[in-house]
Amino acid sequence: MKTILQTNVFELPQCIVVFGNFDGVHKGHQLLIEAALNKSKELGIPSALFTFKPHPTFVVMGKPEEDIIFTPEEKKKVVKDLGVDYYIEYPFTMDVANMAAEVFVEEVIYKELHAKYVVVGVDFKFGKGRSGSIPLLEALGRTYGFNVIAFEKLCDHKRVISSTWLRQEIKKGDMEAFKELTGRHFIVLGEVEHGRSIGRTIGFPTANVATAPSKILPPNGVYASYTTVKGIRYKSITNVGPKPASTLDDMVVETYILDFDEMIYGETILIEMTHFLREAYELKSLDHLKSLIQDDLKDLDNYFEKISKV
Ligand SMILES: Cc1cc2nc3c(=O)[nH]c(=O)nc-3n(C[C@H](O)[C@H](O)[C@H](O)COP(=O)(O)O)c2cc1C
Ligand SMILES: Nc1ncnc2c1ncn2[C@@H]1O[C@H](COP(=O)(O)OP(=O)(O)O)[C@@H](O)[C@H]1O
CATH class of the missing domain: 2.40.30.30 (Riboflavin kinase-like)
Structure with a gap:
C-alpha cells in the first residue's frame, strides 16, 4: 500500500476512492472498502482510501481529539491488511473546512484523486458547513466524469453499526462485542x-x-x-x-x-x-x-x- 500522508499536493492515477473517517474500521466501513476493492478489480484501476487527520469534528470545534478508537498508525495498518492500494491521510485544517463543496470536488476529487468512482456512506457530507450531500456529488460527478456509489448503513440486530457504538462497547470492556462489530x-x-x-x-x-x-x-x-x-x-x-x-x-x-x-x-x-x-x-x-x-x-x-x- 502506498501512503500519502499530511500533504495536499499529490496526483493519483485514475482510481476508485472511498471516503470516510473509518474510526475503528467496523463492518459498515468494510462494506464500503470492499465495494471499492471490487470495483478496482473489475476495472483494473487502483483503489484509494481517503481519510482526514485530525478528525474534522475536533478541528471544527477547536478541541483536542478524544476517544479516538484507532490512532492513524493503527487505522493505516488495518486498511493495509484489507488490501487497499493508496492510503491518503489528508491534513484537515480550517482552510479545508471552509472549502465550498464544489471546490472540494474540483480541487481534490477531480484534480488530485482523478476519481473514476467515489464510494461513500449515505450520510456523507462534504465542503463548508457540511453543505455538500450525495445528490450534489452525483451532479458534480456528471461534470467531472466520476460515478458515485452510496451505501446505506449496515445494521447488526437492527441497530446501525457506528463508531459511537464501538466506543460504548470499548468503555464497557466488552472486547467480544468489538470483535462482533468489526470482525477483528x-x-x-x-x-x-x-x-x-x-x-x-x-x-x-x-x-x-x-x-x-x-x-x-x-x-x-x-x-x-x-x-x-x-x-x-x-x-x-x-x-x-x-x-x-x-x-x-x-x-x-x-x-x-x-x-x-x-x-x-x-x-x-x-x-x-x-x-x-x-x-x-x-x-x-x-x-x-x-x-x-x-x-x-x-x-x-x-x-x-x-x-x-x-
Ligand atoms: C497480569 C497483570 C496484572 C496486573 N494487575 C494489576 C493490578 O491489579 N493492580 C495494579 O495496580 N497493577 C497491576 N498490574 C501492573 C503492575 O503494577 C506492573 O505491571 C508492574 O508494576 C510492572 O511494572 P513495570 O513495567 O514498570 O516494571 C498488573 C500487571 C499484569 C501484567
Ligand atoms: N515474556 C515477556 N513479556 C514481555 N516482555 C518481555 C518478556 N520477556 C522479556 N521481555 C522484555 O522485558 C521488558 C520488560 O521488563 P520489565 O522488568 O517489566 O521492565 P519495564 O519496567 O522496563 O517494562 C520488556 O520491555 C521486554 O523488552
Missing part, C-alpha cells in the same frame, strides 16, 4: 518503552506501550490478549492502567507475553485485546502482585481453553 479484536499498536523494571524482578516482565492521550481504552484492568512481535503472534496477558509516576492522565498498556524471553525495547508491537478478565486491584506489595498474576495466568489458561473448543 481491539488493538493497541505502539513502541515498547522502559518502565520501572519491576516486572522482571517478580518473574513477569511486561512490555509497556504508552498510548496516545486521544485513544480510547477499555476500563483499567486485566485482559486476555495476543501480542505480535516481529511477525510472530503469542498469547499474552495485558494490564491497562495509569502510567506510574505520571502527573498527566497518561495511560500504559503493558503485556506479559507467554513463552517469550527477548528484550524488545523500541520494537513496535501489536496487542489484540480479546477478553476482560478482571478489574485492577490496589496493590499491597510485590508479592501480592506476583500472586495476582499467577492467578490471572490460570484464568487466562481457562479462557484460551474455552475459546479453543468453540
Whole structure:
C-alpha cells in the first residue's frame, strides 16, 4: 500500500476512492472498502482510501481529539491488511473546512484523486458547513466524469453499526462485542518503552506501550490478549492502567507475553485485546502482585481453553 500522508499536493492515477473517517474500521466501513476493492478489480484501476487527520469534528470545534478508537498508525495498518492500494491521510485544517463543496470536488476529487468512482456512506457530507450531500456529488460527478456509489448503513440486530457504538462497547470492556462489530479484536499498536523494571524482578516482565492521550481504552484492568512481535503472534496477558509516576492522565498498556524471553525495547508491537478478565486491584506489595498474576495466568489458561473448543 502506498501512503500519502499530511500533504495536499499529490496526483493519483485514475482510481476508485472511498471516503470516510473509518474510526475503528467496523463492518459498515468494510462494506464500503470492499465495494471499492471490487470495483478496482473489475476495472483494473487502483483503489484509494481517503481519510482526514485530525478528525474534522475536533478541528471544527477547536478541541483536542478524544476517544479516538484507532490512532492513524493503527487505522493505516488495518486498511493495509484489507488490501487497499493508496492510503491518503489528508491534513484537515480550517482552510479545508471552509472549502465550498464544489471546490472540494474540483480541487481534490477531480484534480488530485482523478476519481473514476467515489464510494461513500449515505450520510456523507462534504465542503463548508457540511453543505455538500450525495445528490450534489452525483451532479458534480456528471461534470467531472466520476460515478458515485452510496451505501446505506449496515445494521447488526437492527441497530446501525457506528463508531459511537464501538466506543460504548470499548468503555464497557466488552472486547467480544468489538470483535462482533468489526470482525477483528481491539488493538493497541505502539513502541515498547522502559518502565520501572519491576516486572522482571517478580518473574513477569511486561512490555509497556504508552498510548496516545486521544485513544480510547477499555476500563483499567486485566485482559486476555495476543501480542505480535516481529511477525510472530503469542498469547499474552495485558494490564491497562495509569502510567506510574505520571502527573498527566497518561495511560500504559503493558503485556506479559507467554513463552517469550527477548528484550524488545523500541520494537513496535501489536496487542489484540480479546477478553476482560478482571478489574485492577490496589496493590499491597510485590508479592501480592506476583500472586495476582499467577492467578490471572490460570484464568487466562481457562479462557484460551474455552475459546479453543468453540
Ligand atoms: C497480569 C497483570 C496484572 C496486573 N494487575 C494489576 C493490578 O491489579 N493492580 C495494579 O495496580 N497493577 C497491576 N498490574 C501492573 C503492575 O503494577 C506492573 O505491571 C508492574 O508494576 C510492572 O511494572 P513495570 O513495567 O514498570 O516494571 C498488573 C500487571 C499484569 C501484567
Ligand atoms: N515474556 C515477556 N513479556 C514481555 N516482555 C518481555 C518478556 N520477556 C522479556 N521481555 C522484555 O522485558 C521488558 C520488560 O521488563 P520489565 O522488568 O517489566 O521492565 P519495564 O519496567 O522496563 O517494562 C520488556 O520491555 C521486554 O523488552
